[in-house]
Amino acid sequence: MHFQLAGRLQGVGLRPFVYRIARAADLAGWVKNTAQGVEIEVQGTEERICRFEAQLVGELPDLAQIRHLEKSEVPLEVRPNSRGENGSFQIILSGSCGAPIAEILPDIATCNPCLEDVFNSENRRYRYPFTSCTNCGPRYSILNQLPYDRENTTMGPFKMCGQCLTEYCNPLDRRFHSQTNCCAECGPVLELKDERGRVLESKDSALKGAIRAIRRGATLAVQGIGGFHLFCDATNDLSVKRLRQVKGRESKPFAILVRDLEQARGLCQVSECEERLLCGKGAPIVLLRRSPKPRIELSPSVAPGLIHLGILLPYSPIHSLILGELDHPVVATSANVSDDPICYDQTEALIRLKGMADFFLVHNRRIASRVDDSVVREIAGTEVVFRAGRGYAPYVIHFSNAQGETPNHPKHAILALGGHQKNTIAVGHSGEARRIVLMPHIGNLESPLATEAYQDSILNTQRLFDLGVIPGLKARVKEAMEEVSLRPVISVSDLHPNYRSTQLGQARDPSLLQIQHHEAHILSCIAEHQIRGEVLGVAWDGSGYGRDGSIWGGEFFRATERGAFRIGSLRQFQLVGGAAAIKEPRRSALGLLYEIFGERTHQPGPEGRGLPRLDEEAHGLGFEERELRNLLQALKQNVNSPLTSSMGRVFDAAAALTGIRVFSEYEGQAALELESAVSPDANFQAYPVQIKPSLKGEVSLYSLREETLARVDWEPWVVGMLTDRTQGLPPAQIAAKFHRTLVEVIVTMARRFGIFQVVLSGGCFQNRILGEWAVKALREDGFSPFWNQRVPPNDGGISVGQVMGGWDVLISSG
Numbered sequence: 001m002h003f004q005l006a007g008r009l010q011g012v013g014l015r016p017f018v019y020r021i022a023r024a025a026d027l028a029g030w031v032k033n034t035a036q037g038v039e040i041e042v043q044g045t046e047e048r049i050c051r052f053e054a055q056l057v058g059e060l061p062d063l064a065q066i067r068h069l070e071k072s073e074v075p076l077e078v079r080p081n082s083r084g085e086n087g088s089f090q091i092i093l094s095g096s097c098g099a100p101i102a103e104i105l106p107d108i109a110t111c112n113p114c115l116e117d118v119f120n121s122e123n124r125r126y127r128y129p130f131t132s133c134t135n136c137g138p139r140y141s142i143l144n145q146l147p148y149d150r151e152n153t154t155m156g157p158f159k160m161c162g163q164c165l166t167e168y169c170n171p172l173d174r175r176f177h178s179q180t181n182c183c184a185e186c187g188p189v190l191e192l193k194d195e196r197g198r199v200l201e202s203k204d205s206a207l208k209g210a211i212r213a214i215r216r217g218a219t220l221a222v223q224g225i226g227g228f229h230l231f232c233d234a235t236n237d238l239s240v241k242r243l244r245q246v247k248g249r250e251s252k253p254f255a256i257l258v259r260d261l262e263q264a265r266g267l268c269q270v271s272e273c274e275e276r277l278l279c280g281k282g283a284p285i286v287l288l289r290r291s292p293k294p295r296i297e298l299s300p301s302v303a304p305g306l307i308h309l310g311i312l313l314p315y316s317p318i319h320s321l322i323l324g325e326l327d328h329p330v331v332a333t334s335a336n337v338s339d340d341p342i343c344y345d346q347t348e349a350l351i352r353l354k355g356m357a358d359f360f361l362v363h364n365r366r367i368a369s370r371v372d373d374s375v376v377r378e379i380a381g382t383e384v385v386f387r388a389g390r391g392y393a394p395y396v397i398h399f400s401n402a403q404g405e406t407p408n409h410p411k412h413a414i415l416a417l418g419g420h421q422k423n424t425i426a427v428g429h430s431g432e433a434r435r436i437v438l439m440p441h442i443g444n445l446e447s448p449l450a451t452e453a454y455q456d457s458i459l460n461t462q463r464l465f466d467l468g469v470i471p472g473l474k475a476r477v478k479e480a481m482e483e484v485s486l487r488p489v490i491s492v493s494d495l496h497p498n499y500r501s502t503q504l505g506q507a508r509d510p511s512l513l514q515i516q517h518h519e520a521h522i523l524s525c526i527a528e529h530q531i532r533g534e535v536l537g538v539a540w541d542g543s544g545y546g547r548d549g550s551i552w553g554g555e556f557f558r559a560t561e562r563g564a565f566r567i568g569s570l571r572q573f574q575l576v577g578g579a580a581a582i583k584e585p586r587r588s589a590l591g592l593l594y595e596i597f598g599e600r601t602h603q604p605g606p607e608g609r610g611l612p613r614l615d616e617e618a619h620g621l622g623f624e625e626r627e628l629r630n631l632l633q634a635l636k637q638n639v640n641s642p643l644t645s646s647m648g649r650v651f652d653a654a655a656a657l658t659g660i661r662v663f664s665e666y667e668g669q670a671a672l673e674l675e676s677a678v679s680p681d682a683n684f685q686a687y688p689v690q691i692k693p694s695l696k697g698e699v700s701l702y703s704l705r706e707e708t709l710a711r712v713d714w715e716p717w718v719v720g721m722l723t724d725r726t727q728g729l730p731p732a733q734i735a736a737k738f739h740r741t742l743v744e745v746i747v748t749m750a751r752r753f754g755i756f757q758v759v760l761s762g763g764c765f766q767n768r769i770l771g772e773w774a775v776k777a778l779r780e781d782g783f784s785p786f787w788n789q790r791v792p793p794n795d796g797g798i799s800v801g802q803v804m805g806g807w808d809v810l811i812s813s814g
């Protein structure tokens with residue numbers, strides 16, 4: 001019997017598992033990795049083969065997942081070359097490759113048995129920082145090409161010693177066929193270097209030297225799994241302040257690496273779900289609420305003014321060994337200057353991190369692909385991924401065809417180029433089924449270094465997935481690509497003409513497709529949850545280029561897997577100074593005030609109360625007299641004041657109007673603080689929800705044109721917030737009313753359009769209060785809410801939606 005398996009099968013201990021169950025069932029045959037997955041051939045009695053199959057499917061190793069299983073009878077004589085006919089079962093080396101579509105596993109945090117080895121002084125791997133097994137260790141970050149075999153990884157140069165080889169060959173050992181298997185005798189080693197690159201110590205002394213350096217308050221650059229991190233004592237205010245200074249990072253919070261769950265609880269409140277996330281195989285940074293009475297006192301500079309902390313547990317033995325000897329948590333921030341990509345090459349690190357790190361703890365296992373730490377948060381009892389990096393990406397979505405659809409799969413592979421902020425790329429394949437692979441977070445494409453990292457990622461992805469060259473890629477890339485067999489590929493980008501990703505796509509791919517930003521958000525969630533039928537898509541974020549050229553960001557869609565059609569939007573307002581408004585929430589507030597009051601200085605308020613004068617109100621936003629005059633002038637003459645329907649900017653405005661924040665130091669800060677101000681059990685009335693035009697009678701919604709969109713008006717909220725503030729209502733209560741109002745808006749729109757399934761996507765849904773209240777209210781009203789979980793709700797997810805949009809175009813055009 002021949003089995004062909006597809007799914008998550010390589011690097012997960014599947015072949016050893018198959019070996020064990022085949023031997024136990026006394027079957028002859030073989031198992032091998034192929035570029036498509038795993039092939040198995042077994043010979044024996046029918047009853048034994050049945051037992052084997054039941055075990056194969058029912059008792060898979062933890063990390064493995066079979067998505068597709070095909071079996072066929074193979075008469076013995078047809079396969080004269082198949083091995084193992086003499087009654088034994090074998091693992092054979094990978095066969096020749098077809099198109100590589102096997103799944104690439106993300107890097108996995110150290111498993112408990114490996115940690116026990118590392119901390120057991122009797123064990124031969126005692127204190128060995130590269131200990132791993134088939135259940136844990138690096139995968140994607142060390143992979144040069146598929147299939148996942150040692151010689152295709154950066155473990156290739158390390159030849160196993162006798163003892164390691166024995167483990168590798170012993171089917172009963174946890175390290176049987178573990179491609180990362182090594183020990184202090186034969187594997188990678190650590191070195192401690194000074195800032196000029198001179199080796200100070202090596203092996204265990206390097207580790208001890210590094211720990212001493214942290215204790216003394218120094219900044220240490222540590223080569224981890226997917227790149228370099230900067231470590232310093234998180235309880236030492238001087239060290240943390242210095243790190244802020246050298247990184248050029250004013251107040252954006254630092255992540256904290258803690259020794260264990262207990263230390264995490266000494267800092268933050270940890271729910272059951274959050275505990276699972278912290279201890280999960282991906283070991284992400286989990287956003288947690290600070291404990292009101294922390295047992296450990298962190299430097300106030302770690303996350304100034306925030307009631308949340310990003311916490312992670314050690315994910316490689318290097319980190320476990322360092323934290324094991326310290327009695328305090330450390331700051332663990334990616335080693336880069338603000339928006340640049342994370343450093344992952346040792347030589348590059350010594351140059352780029354000059355002046356930032358005092359010491360470098362490095363090793364000689366090369367990182368093949370850089371991967372940032374993942375960031376997750378619990379929302380509505382589920383995990384929501386804000387950044388898909390180490391342990392979370394590549395992430396594979398299988399999207400089977402809707403029933404009744406003819407299986408005319410697009411012949412092209414799709415390379416989705418993502419957005420501009422929090423960029424990711426994604427690959428779409430269609431063969432037996434459709435498949436989308438979300439690649440790890442790259443970052444904001446602002447700096448030249450980030451753009452270079454972006455191009456490298458594209459090249460790397462094309463090589464891994466055997467995708468054809470995008471015409472015109474730089475020569476070095478082209479040369480590298482010409483060596484491999486090519487598969488036709490179509491690129492998809494955002495609609496925004498000024499995104500670097502769009503420009504790159506346009507310059508290089510004449511057949512480039514473009515998918516609107518918010519449509520992509522909705523499609524990303526439809527893909528992730530394989531939603532069938534119609535949905536109401538709510539796409540709320542900071543900004544995205546709209547089909548009418550204005551800045552969208554508070555949009556409603558009628559959507560299916562085949563595409564999205566805009567049916568509603570937030571009332572537009574002017575954003576004075578354009579992008580400058582992102583750093584100044586008060587500008588968004590001024591835009592709203594100007595839209596309501598214009599130049600009128602007095603406005604009769606609700607119930608006859610006089611509202612404050614516009615200029616007085618605007619002064620509450622901290623403008624100087626002259627500045628305000630100029631801004632009002634700009635608004636009036638429409639100078640650099642583009643129209644927007646952005647919900648993210650309305651959040652900013654609300655933060656400014658409640659007096660919570662008028663300037664932002666990083667994106668999303670104002671909204672996060674507004675959310676933090678709300679007490680989760682607060683139960684306040686919403687401000688009035690007004691939607692224009694009102695629908696009367698039966699209207700065919702598909703005939704609605706842009707100008708008859710349902711417009712959600714924020715004016716009553718702004719007026720309400722001003723009134724509440726004048727009456728002395730505390731900001732926490734105004735913030736709660738504002739959140740409640742937005743939930744009302746979602747439910748009202750769902751009722752209005754009568755669409756049962758509601759998709760919530762876009763950066764605003766990183767807001768836990770908004771997400772949880774909306775999910776609860778929708779369910780109470782009989783709707784079925786969906787939200788992004790493994791695919792980020794922010795711009796890190798739009799590449800997935802771009803693949804969906806691209807497929808639709810290809811199918812429609814035959």
Ligand SMILES: [Zn+2]
Nearest residue numbers: 111114133136
């Ligand atoms: Zn392990």
Ligand SMILES: [Zn+2]
Nearest residue numbers: 161164183186
């Ligand atoms: Zn060894």
